[in-house]
Amino acid sequence: MLSETILEMKDISKSFPGVKALDSVDFKLRKGEIHALMGENGAGKSTLIKVITGVYEKDAGLITLYGEPINFKTPEEAQNKGIGTVYQEITLCPNLTVAENMFIGRSHSPVIKWRQMNEKAAQLLDSLGIPASPIQELASCSLAVQQMIAIARAVDMDCKILILDEPTSSLDEDEVQKLFTLMRELKERGVGIIFITHFLEQVYEISDRITVLRNGKLVGEYETISLPQIELISKMLGNVLEDITTLKKHGPIVFDTSTPVFEGKGLSSTAGVRPFDFAIQKGEVNGFAGLLGSGRSESVRAIFAADKTTGGEVRMKGKRVKIKTPLHAMKQGIGYLPEDRKGDGIIEDLSVRDNIILALQVMKGFFKPFSKNQAQIFADEYIGKLNIKTPTANTPIKSLSGGNQQKVILARWLLTNPEYLILDEPTRGIDVGTKVEIQKLVLNLAASGMSLTFISSEIDEMIRTCTRLIVMKDREIVGELRGSELTESDVMTVIAQGGRTHE
Ligand code: ADP
Ligand code: MG
Numbered sequence: 001m002l003s004e005t006i007l008e009m010k011d012i013s014k015s016f017p018g019v020k021a022l023d024s025v026d027f028k029l030r031k032g033e034i035h036a037l038m039g040e041n042g043a044g045k046s047t048l049i050k051v052i053t054g055v056y057e058k059d060a061g062l063i064t065l066y067g068e069p070i071n072f073k074t075p076e077e078a079q080n081k082g083i084g085t086v087y088q089e090i091t092l093c094p095n096l097t098v099a100e101n102m103f104i105g106r107s108h109s110p111v112i113k114w115r116q117m118n119e120k121a122a123q124l125l126d127s128l129g130i131p132a133s134p135i136q137e138l139a140s141c142s143l144a145v146q147q148m149i150a151i152a153r154a155v156d157m158d159c160k161i162l163i164l165d166e167p168t169s170s171l172d173e174d175e176v177q178k179l180f181t182l183m184r185e186l187k188e189r190g191v192g193i194i195f196i197t198h199f200l201e202q203v204y205e206i207s208d209r210i211t212v213l214r215n216g217k218l219v220g221e222y223e224t225i226s227l228p229q230i231e232l233i234s235k236m237l238g239n240v241l242e243d244i245t246t247l248k249k250h251g252p253i254v255f256d257t258s259t260p261v262f263e264g265k266g267l268s269s270t271a272g273v274r275p276f277d278f279a280i281q282k283g284e285v286n287g288f289a290g291l292l293g294s295g296r297s298e299s300v301r302a303i304f305a306a307d308k309t310t311g312g313e314v315r316m317k318g319k320r321v322k323i324k325t326p327l328h329a330m331k332q333g334i335g336y337l338p339e340d341r342k343g344d345g346i347i348e349d350l351s352v353r354d355n356i357i358l359a360l361q362v363m364k365g366f367f368k369p370f371s372k373n374q375a376q377i378f379a380d381e382y383i384g385k386l387n388i389k390t391p392t393a394n395t396p397i398k399s400l401s402g403g404n405q406q407k408v409i410l411a412r413w414l415l416t417n418p419e420y421l422i423l424d425e426p427t428r429g430i431d432v433g434t435k436v437e438i439q440k441l442v443l444n445l446a447a448s449g450m451s452l453t454f455i456s457s458e459i460d461e462m463i464r465t466c467t468r469l470i471v472m473k474d475r476e477i478v479g480e481l482r483g484s485e486l487t488e489s490d491v492m493t494v495i496a497q498g499g500r501t502h503e
Contacts, residue, residue: 003031006160006192007052012061014047021047023216024061029161029192034183036203036224037196039213040236041401041431045196048213049163053078053085084154085163092138092150098125099134102153124152128182144175148182155186162186163194168202173292180206198402198429200229201458212236229460236432259318261451262303262334262420267312269302274476275311278303280420280451285442287462288455289491290472296455297339298475300422303453304329304336316419330363335418337409339425339455345409346397353379353393356411363416382411387437403434410438414445421445422453427461439465459488471495 007029014022022044029035037045050056052063054072063070065081072078075085092101099121121134130148132141138149147167155162164183168176183193183206195207203210203224210227212219212235219235260279268275273295280286288296301307305323314323316332323329329336338344347355356379357370364370370378379393386407390400397408406426413421423442427435442454442465456462462469463486471479471494479494 003033005029006031006066008064009048009052010062012048012051012063013059014044014051014056015059020216022051022058025213025216025218027211027218028221029194030209031192032187032190033208034187034193034195034206036207036210037194037213038203038210038232038236039219040433041403042215043213043236044216045213046165047216049085049165049194049196053083053163079154082160083163084151084159084161085165086147086150086154086167087165092146092153094137094139096138097135098132098138098141098149101138101149102134125149128152128155128185130182142175144171144178147171147175147179151179151182155191159186159191161192161194165196166198167195168197168199176202198431200232200432203232204229233432237436260315261317263315263318264303265313267299267302267314268310269298269305269307270310271298271301271307272475273298273302276302276477278470280453282419282451283446283449284468285446285452285454285466286468286470287466288453288472289459289462289469290495292457294472294495295475296472297424299472299477300336300424300453300455304334304422306336306338327362330359330416330418333417333419335359335413335416335421337413337421337423337426339428341402341406341409341429346405348396348398350397351394352383352388352390352397352400352408355397355408356382356393356415359412359416378415379411382415385414386411386441401431403430406430406438407434410441418450420451420453422455424455425457426454427456427458435461459491463488463491 005028007027009025009027012022012025012027013020025044025048027048037048039045047056051058052072054074054077057073070081072081078085096104099118102121102124103117118134125132125134128148130145130152132145132149138146141149151162151164151167168179171179183195187193195203197203207224209221210224210232211221212232214236261282263279265277266275267273267278276299278299288299290296298307302309302312305325305328309324314321321328321332323332323334326336347358353375357375360378361370376393382388383390383393388400388407388411389404397405400408410423410426427438439461442452446452454462454465466486468480468482469486469491470477471481471491473495481490481494
C-alpha cells in the first residue's frame with residue numbers, strides 16, 4: 001500500500017549565474033518515509049532543499065504540500081507550515097540552555113514564561129528520547145545531542161516534514177545510531193524525512209527510498225531495497241562508472257617474499273592490540289578488515305608508533321630499525337594518514353599550502369623552514385597532481401570540501417615520498433567521485449612501487465583496491481585472504497568464524 005504523498009515538486013528549475021543548479025526536477029515525499037536525496041557534490045541537493053524551504057526562489061515549476069500549491073518566501077514560512085530543516089553545521093547558541101535553544105527566536109513560540117518553557121522542553125526531549133536536560137547549557141551536550149536538539153527545535157509539535165542536510169558528518173558511530181533512533185521515532189509518527197548524506201551505508205540502513213540527482217537533473221527515484229549499492233554509485237556518477245567497475249588491481253598477486261619493505265614481529269602498543277606480525281612487499285596494497293573496534297586502526301598506529309609501542313622488532317628492507325616515535329617512522333620512509341581527519345589530520349587555520357608541506361617540514365625540522373617560494377612550488381605541484389579543488393594554495397584548508405581536505409592530507413604524505421604509506425579510512429565521509437579518485441591513486445602508487453595499507457569500513461572498496469586483506473576481530477588477526485579469494489562474503493565468514501580459541 002502506498003502511503004499518501006505529502007510534498008510534490010514538479011519540473012523545478014533554478015539557475016545561478018553560469019550554472020543550472022536544478023533542471024526540471026521532480027521529487028515526491030510520502031508520509032512516514034525516510035527519503036535519501038543522493039548525488040555528488042554540486043548535484044543540486046542543497047538547492048532543491050532551499051527551494052522547498054524558501055531560501056531560494058525557484059525559476060520554474062510547481063510545489064504542492066498536501067495538494068495545495070506553495071511558494072514560501074522565507075524559511076520561517078516553511079517552518080510555520082511544518083517543514084523543519086537541520087543543516088550540517090549546528091546553528092544553535094552554545095551558551096544558552098537546551099530549552100532556550102529549542103524555543104527562543106521562534107516566530108510562533110508557544111511559551112512566554114521560563115518555567116513553562118522548561119516544562120515544554122522537558123516533554124519534547126522526553127518524547128523524542130533525547131538525553132538532555134532543559135536547563136543544561138547546550139555546550140555541555142555532545143555533538144550528537146546538540147544535533148538532536150536542533151532537530152527537536154525543527155520538528156516542533158506538528159512537524160510534517162523534516163529535512164536533514166548532511167547531519168551525520170561529524171558524528172561517530174554511536175551518535176549516528178542515536179540520531180537514527182530519533183529519525184525512526186519521527187517516521188513512526190508519520191513525519192516525512194528528507195535525508196542527505198555522503199555515507200552510503202547509512203542510506204541503506206535507514207532509508208526507504210532514494211532520489212538521485214546528477215548535474216542538476218533527476219536521474220530517478222528508487223526503492224532502497226531494490227537498488228544495489230554499485231548501481232546507486234553508477235547513477236550518482238554517470239559515465240564514471242566505467243572507471244569504477246574496471247578499476248583493477250595492477251601488479252602481481254603473489255609477491256617476492258624474500259625481503260619485505262616493512263616487516264614487524266610481535267608488534268604491540270599501549271592501545272591494546274594483541275602482539276602481531278605483519279609484513280608488506282614492494283608494490284603491494286594490503287587492507288585491514290574487521291568491524292569497528294576490531295583493532296584495525298590500533299594495528300596500523302602500532303606500525304607507525306602513533307600510539308606508544310610496547311614491544312616488537314621492525315625491519316625495513318631487511319635492516320633492523322628502531323621505530324619508537326612517528327618521526328622515526330617517517331625517517332624510515334613510512335607515512336600515515338590518520339582516520340580522524342578533523343582531529344589528527346588537518347590544521348584548520350592553516351592554508352592548503354602549509355598543510356601540504358607539514359610532514360616534510362617536520363622531517364626537516366621546524367628550525368629550518370622551507371622558503372615561501374619552495375613551499376608554493378610543492379603545494380602547486382600536488383594541487384595539480386591530485387586535482388585539489390581550491391581557489392589558491394593560500395586558501396585556508398577549512399574552507400575546502402571534505403574530499404578536497406582529504407586530498408590535501410594525502411598530498412602531505414606523498415610529498416615525503418614514502419616507501420610505505422598507511423591510509424586509514426582515507427575515503428570516509430567524502431563524495432563518491434573523490435573516493436574513486438583516491439582508489440585509483442592508491443593503485444597507481446602501488447604500480448609505481450610504493451607499498452600501501454588501505455583501510456576502509458566499506459569492504460567492497462578494499463576488495464577493489466587490495467591484493468591482500470588481513471582480517472581482524474577483537475583486536476587480533478584472525479585470518480588473511482588474498483587474490484581471487486577476496487569477496488565480501490568471505491571476509492564476513494572469516495569475521496564470523498574467527499576469534500579466540502585459546503581463551
Ligand atoms: P549539492 O548540495 O548537491 O552539493 P548544490 O545544490 O549546493 O549541490 O549546488 C548545485 C550547483 O549550484 C553547484 O554547481 C553550485 O556551485 C551551484 N550553486 C549553489 N548555490 C549557489 C549560489 N548561491 N550561487 C551560485 N551558485 C550556486
Ligand atoms: Mg549540499
